[in-house]
Amino acid sequence: MEQKNIYVTQPTLAPLEEVAELMKGIWETGIMTHNGPLVQRFEKETAEKFGVPNLVSCVNGTIGLQMAIRTLNFKGGEIITTPFTFIATINSILWEGCTPVFVDVDPETYTMDPKKIEEKITYHTVAIMPVHVFGNCCDIEAIDAIAKAHNLRVIYDACHSVGVNYKGQSIFNYGDISVTSFHATKILNTTEGGGVFTLNKELDEKLRRIRFFGFENHADIVEDGTNGKMTEVHAAVGLANLKYLDAALADRERKYKIYRDELSKDSSLSFQKINGCCNYSYFPVVFKDEESLLKAQAKMNEEHIFPRRYFYPSVNTFTKLVPYVPMLHSEDLASRILCLPLYYTLAENDMQRIIDCILK
Template sequence: MPPAEEYQAYLKGIWEREWLTNNGPLVQELEKKLKKYLEVDNLLFLNNGTAALQFAIRSLQLKGEIITTPFSYIATTSSIVWERCRPVFVDIEQESLNLNPALIENSITSDTSAILATHIFGNPCDVDAIQKVANKHNLKVIYDAAHCFGSSYKGRSIYRYGDISTASFHATKLFQTVEGGAVITSESELNRRIEYMRNFGHDGPENYRGVGINGKNSELHAAMGLCNLVYAERILNSRKMQSLYYDKLLSELNAKKPAVLQDADINYSYYPLIFEHESMVVDIKNALEKDEIFTRRYFYPSLTQLDYVGEQTSPVCSELAPRILCLPIYYDLQESDQERIASIILHAQHHCTSII
């Protein structure tokens, strides 16, 4: 949360203007500042990251099958189904947990229209390899970059890759606007189309351009974003420090972290650990919960388990998803808390391995 008085200063302006939504001045200011901060050509602030995915699929007029990852939050898959396309899961890489580009080609059929990959935990996919397959088969590429605020690849914001990248600014994200999201594309025409789509298709009060829906966000949400954007660098730095400190504290732990591409810079938005056995995940989670410390099994179970995706298998994902645990990481996390967390984990590991 930003300091309350900084948010209240924005509220004062909103009360004076009485302009609450419909592309207000704070929404415009936030979009402008985000474009500058992220060095992207176009960015549209939307009501959430799931809507951003739906706008991406809709605006690219995708049909039939969309190749996607089974290791992500449910919104990646559900938005494909919601837009009446069929998710086709391609397995993930063992090391990075991202969609495995080497397996994409095998799953392409005459019905495939796009690839929708997630940069999981803010860790960039192999975007060069994915783009190469997409170009060869004339497929669109969407990146679910919900976790990626501040991540980059080859020195450019990761949002600049693919036909469209989508962001989530949900309250749980590193940069948050309470609820919120964005679509980012370098194609101006596509950006314009989505701009109409997010506002019912309105082209002035009495004219419409195509079918639209309500994807707008409000002045109150934009104000939260403007307050938090000032602290973005500080938040990113603190995450990095906290991650490095966990690395140090947990150097004796029998667990791995996901591999990062050489040219990628991650934002440390999560601290995922891959354990050797699911039993260790369960024991460590329970041990921490006894002390009121809450971890998450992100992302478990594999999305292939959903009852609306048909029979599909992704053996690597199904084997890995039960073995991953994300440790607490947030701006105010103190070193003393990290030490307490690490000590509980190491103690639980000791107990667990002596049983195994």
């Protein structure tokens, strides 16, 4: 019998009938987009679920990051960010005409090392854009203190962070603006989608204008806007999936712990140090060297299992986009890290096969 392929992730999906029921309403009203009733419901119910005052939904996390940068008005400034991230973090900075300036990561938490931020601050620095890598919170207090001392804004790339609480509140309540992704691979998905969060009412209103071409009250153009709107169809998928968020989070945590317990038997492997709280949305494992990683990956591929080298390579090495500046920890981590399959429908016997490939 042909073996089925096991990929690094699969979307968490509500039963099709539940999505279809919501879709019916769209077909009946003919309202497909433009801040329709389902988008408004998705924003309200999701904000309530996360425990945040507001959510500005948008087409994807990348545009959400761009809208955040534009809302804060950084024309051409330098934005301090991390090299251990998905390229979208850098795309958003470059597309807003700003310059990414890299600060290396802490080798244990994989998030931006605050001790290295101040040496990168110049007259042109306008903001810090750290990433809560794999849902693991950054050193928020240290970053906040540096930002305040230097009058900088903080935009958190929280694209991995749905469901994470830090010190008793949603991770999305931190920073001037936080941005998440509702991409199909994320714990809550709208197929493609993003969410932007801020506690500042003026910024929230500006984000909504920027998302809608810069219109105020559908009349005058008051901002240099874009089309960042989520559609009713995407909101329907998100609303249906929202009901299963708690189950998805609990399942990830349980499976994460199984991997962690089993793989800890091999002392050459290391794991991300969790800073307080995490949503266990990924299972990254770090091998002692790249050769060991490649061997384990080849063994899994033979068994039709496809983990993903994520993030690889370190984004400071994409010299078509940015001038190369060495980032020792990020480059080292990127060369040795592998994200194992982790998703709601992943069977435990398949997890055992993955564990065996690595341990043997």
